[in-house]
Amino acid sequence: MSESDTDDLLKEFGISGDEESSDGDGEGAAAEWAAMIEGGDDDEDGAAVDRILNQDEIDNLLGFDSGDMGIGDLSGVQALINSALVSYERLPMLEIVFDRLVRLTTTSLRNFTSDNVEVSLDSITSVRFGDYLNSIPLPAILTVIKAEEWDNFGLMTVESNLIYSMIDVLLGGRRGNNTIRVEGRPYTTIEMSLTNRMIELILDDMHKAFEPLTPVNFKIERMETNPRFAAIARPANAAILIELRIDMDDRGGKVEILLPYATIEPIREQLLQMFMGEKFGRDPIWEGHLATEIFNADTSIEAVLHEWEIPLSDMLKLEEGDTLMFERSPSDPVSLRCGDVMLTEGIMGHIGKNVSVRVTRPLNPPKVTMAVFEAMDEQGDD
Template sequence: MSGLTDQNLPPEGDDEDVAEDWESMLDSEGGEGGGDGDGEDDDLAAEWETMMDGDDDDGGGGETTRVLNQDEIDSLLGFDDDGDDMGEQSGIQAILNSAMVSYERLPMLEVVFDRLVRMMSTSLRNFTSDNVEVSLDNILSLRFGDYLNSIPLPAMLGVFKAEEWDNYGLLTIDSALIYSIVDVLLGGRRGTAAMRIEGRPYTTIERNLVERMIHVVLDDLSAAFDPLSPVAFRFDRLETNPRFATISRPSNAAICAKLRIDMEDRGGRLELLIPYATLEPVRELLLQMFMGEKFGRDSIWETHLAQELWLTDIDLGAVLDQQTLSLQDILALKVGDRLMLNATPDSRVALRCGDIELFKGKMGRRNGQIAIRIDEKAKPRDRAQG
């Protein structure tokens, strides 16, 4: 057995060769594996570095501040001049003017201005002997100081007074309407635009013609308010400088109605400004939803109240006589003193409810008790004196 075993075993040199082969194989595999691991680690490190760089870039972008341009600043502050409508405001100005009363809360004003437009169309046609069309552009609420600053010059400003309301209003006629009225009234040819001359003051003739037109407009304005509340608008003065036409504090709220007057190819704008302080005496009437607004009657409650009134208990007193005494005499009265009345058994007795005299009669006896026989009703004059 030992011989067989010794014969089957490999020689010692072969074992050393096999060991060297295994060692070389392990070294080669370890080298290849180590190289791959280092590459993967490098890739992971590169990915992490890229991600961190991205996070740093995002953080840096969040820290940078964005600068607003001029248009965005104007829109924020409410000074955007893209639109001509002064009623649409945004930004800080909208917040400041949020407490201002809107004309929409005074529904009857729109009815009054509609009547004014219809009446002015007829009156100005008779005034100019021309085809005149009057239209209402818009109605807006604004502060008086803002309106003065927005008036395009040159223009004429007519100051008028509401006599019954004891306050003032303002009528503004722009340059285009002034020259159109002057051209029409002085016989200008139709189909030609009115000549507009800038850089000079208005002449006396132009002022007088415009003043005549203002009187026509104020008469129509009085007639437009007449169904609501009778009022007379009296022309006060004509100004060309807005600062001389100051009729209210700059911060006071006012309502402005912008009218457009067209005479074929000529025309212009007329603006009517009325402070809210002027409209205060008729504020309750302007709050109505329609002319002559009243609440409906409730016949059921009327019948019920009438029935209950007939069942009301009242105190009725019989007055024999009245005397006027001084406070000194009243304080001097004692138990046992006598008061002499200016009354006899045949004197008339007044029956009163409180201080109101209702009936008159004579005093007598019936069934052992004092009774009064009513002779007549008290006259209204006696009731008032009672």
């Protein structure tokens, strides 16, 4: 490249050739380039080239939101991390069960407190077990509950406001929320005992709520105040979190029920139903149609007089006119078969020119049950 071409190129980028020639190593050109970049940014938005993100922008990028633990509106990196979580919307029957729990608990707590109690379902979300433990506001009472028929555990958290409100109601405290709360102290024996009774009422209502689906009894395993001692699953395990709000006029609080997916796995098929009794409910129209088609079906029945084994060499020696002697008398029963299935026995006879068989005992009970067909359906789905 000639010197004139170099000068033209420098003029095109706004760099004077004199400054570059005066700087033997090109420092003047580099300084002018830096000034041009900084000046262009200042003209556009007045910000530096390397702009630092604030905390809100970082949280938005990563998808972290401490106020909402659900997976419905996650974004960014957090959405990728929680993509393996199973949304509770895939278990339609679960919401029906806990709606039923709300109605039952409202009646039970009204009888328990003799006060106007309103129970509402705040939310049902899918969470990681470790994230939930870290988000529990302390102090609180954490109750480990055991589902005996499912042979697994769940967690029920009663927050501090509800504990104090329940104590006020049961022991005749004044109405209002201006009561002085002593934070940081352990719960007394009276507070633990009354909270235990309230939890037992809720667990009994949970038993009634799940009863249309499956019989299950919930029992209190232990009560803790430290989340580290209430670990019932691995931190990364997915779980269903149900938040219930209990209001007693101008006081109340929240109860949170956490059920790991491993706990509700035994009734997953029932929870996938769209309505109560979808799979195992009786459908008289379908039953009538199936019975009609079965009655109209044709089948072949064989009457077997007698069977015995002979060598193949003797079989090949048979000729026309040979006589085979069956060790049977006319009164001996014959076997009635459908394919390879033995149905019953009968006595040979004749009606006019037709050979007949009179059934002498009831049909054999079938050896194939519905469990076999269900297993075949599952193998077909896989």
